[in-house]
Amino acid sequence: MSKPVAERPAVDWRALGERAAAGRGADRGEALAVLAAPDEAILQVLDAAFRPRLRFCGRAVSLHVIENAKSGDCTEDCAFCSQSAAAATGAPVRPLEDVETILAGARRAGELGAVRYCIVASGRGPDPATVDRICEAARRIRAESPIAICASLGLVSSDEARRLAEAGVNRYNHNLETSAAHYARVCGTHGYADRLRTLANARAAGLELCCGGLVGMGETDADRVDLALAIREAGADSVPVNFLDPRPGTPLAGRPRLSPVACLRILCMFRLVLPEREIRIAGGREACLGALQPLALFAANSMFTEGYLTTGGQGIARDRALIEDAGFTVGAILA
Numbered sequence: 303m304s305k306p307v308a309e310r311p312a313v314d315w316r317a318l319g320e321r322a323a324a325g326r327g328a329d330r331g332e333a334l335a336v337l338a339a340p341d342e343a344i345l346q347v348l349d350a351a352f353r354p355r356l357r358f359c360g361r362a363v364s365l366h367v368i369e370n371a372k373s374g375d376c377t378e379d380c381a382f383c384s385q386s387a388a389a390a391t392g393a394p395v396r397p398l399e400d401v402e403t404i405l406a407g408a409r410r411a412g413e414l415g416a417v418r419y420c421i422v423a424s425g426r427g428p429d430p431a432t433v434d435r436i437c438e439a440a441r442r443i444r445a446e447s448p449i450a451i452c453a454s455l456g457l458v459s460s461d462e463a464r465r466l467a468e469a470g471v472n473r474y475n476h477n478l479e480t481s482a483a484h485y486a487r488v489c490g491t492h493g494y495a496d497r498l499r500t501l502a503n504a505r506a507a508g509l510e511l512c513c514g515g516l517v518g519m520g521e522t523d524a525d526r527v528d529l530a531l532a533i534r535e536a537g538a539d540s541v542p543v544n545f546l547d548p549r550p551g552t553p554l555a556g557r558p559r560l561s562p563v564a565c566l567r568i569l570c571m572f573r574l575v576l577p578e579r580e581i582r583i584a585g586g587r588e589a590c591l592g593a594l595q596p597l598a599l600f601a602a603n604s605m606f607t608e609g610y611l612t613t614g615g616q617g618i619a620r621d622r623a624l625i626e627d628a629g630f631t632v633g634a635i636l637a
C-alpha cells in the first residue's frame with residue numbers, strides 16, 4: 303500500500319527534471335523518491351522525466367524489431383523465461399534460422415520503419431556455428447540495408463564479441479535483469495559476474511551496449527534502483543525495460559502484473575537516472591501498461607513493435623497510431 307502523501311518528504315519534481323535535462327542523472331535517493339511517488343503525483347513525475355527525454359531525444363520514438371532466430375531448449379534456469387528447458391511452457395523449440403530467413407526478417411523490419419533489427423538466440427551462449435551464421439547474416443544485412451543490427455546471443459567471450467563487431471553487428475544486448483542482490487532468486491545457472499563480464503567483452507570489442515532488465519519479479523524498489531545504477535555503471539547506451547507478463551509453466555507464473563501507474567514510475571526512474579540514454583519500453587508493454595501506453599512515451603524514447611520473443615504485440619498499425627496520437631514521431635534519436 304502506498305504511504306499517505308503527508309508522510310513523504312516533498313520532492314521538487316521540476317528541479318529534478320531540469321537537473322536530468324542538464325545531464326545530471328538522479329542519485330539513489332532521488333530514484334527511490336520517484337518510485338515512492340503517490341499515484342496522484344504521476345503527472346508531475348512524468349513532467350520531470352519528459353524534460354531530459356525532450357532535451358536528449360526530442361519527440362522521436364525509435365522502433366526496434368526482434369527476430370527470435372533460435373527458440374527454446376535453453377540449459378539455463380531464468381525463472382521468468384518460457385524458453386528454459388526447465389520450464390514446461392510449450393514455447394516453440396526451433397534451431398537457429400538460416401541466413402536467408404534472418405535476412406528476410408531484416409528486410410521486413412526495414413519496411414516497418416524500424417531503425418534497429420535485434421537478432422536473438424536462446425541459450426547460455428553461442429556455439430561456434432551460431433557465431434559463424436550470425437556473422438554471415440550481419441554481413442549480408444550490412445551489404446544491402448542501413449538498418450542497425452543488435453545481437454543477443456547470451457554470454458559471449460571477447461573473441462566472439464570481436465567477430466560480431468567485425469561482421470557489422472553494432473550493438474550487443476545482454477540484460478542484467480535485476481539487482482545483484484535479487485539475482486540469485488531469478489537465475490541459478492549463471493551469475494551476475496558472468497553477465498557483467500559479457501558486457502565488458504562487448505564494450506571492449508567496440509560494440510554499443512544494450513542492457514536493461516525485467517521488473518515485476520518480486521524485487522523491491524531498492525532492487526530496481528540498484529539495477530538502474532548498475533546499468534549506468536556498465537555504460538549502457540540503450541536500456542530495455544521489460545515488465546513481467548507471467549508465462550504459464552515458469553516459476554514466476556503466479557506473480558501479479560505491475561499496475562500501469564507503477565510501470566510509468568519505473569520508466570520515469572530509468573529516464574531520470576540515465577537521462578541521455580535510449581530508454582525502451584520492452585516486453586510486457588501492452589499487457590502491463592494497457593491504456594496508459596501513450597504516457598510512457600513521455601519517459602521512454604523507444605519501443606519494440608510487432609511482438610517479442612514468445613509473445614505477440616498489438617501490431618505496427620496500432621503502435622504507429624499510439625505514437626502519432628500522443629504527439630511523437632517515428633524515427634531515430636535526434637541528439
Ligand code: SF4
Pocket residue numbers: 376377378379380383384385386423424425426456
Ligand atoms: S539464458 Fe536466455 S533463453 Fe536461456 S533461460 Fe535465460 S533468458 Fe531464457
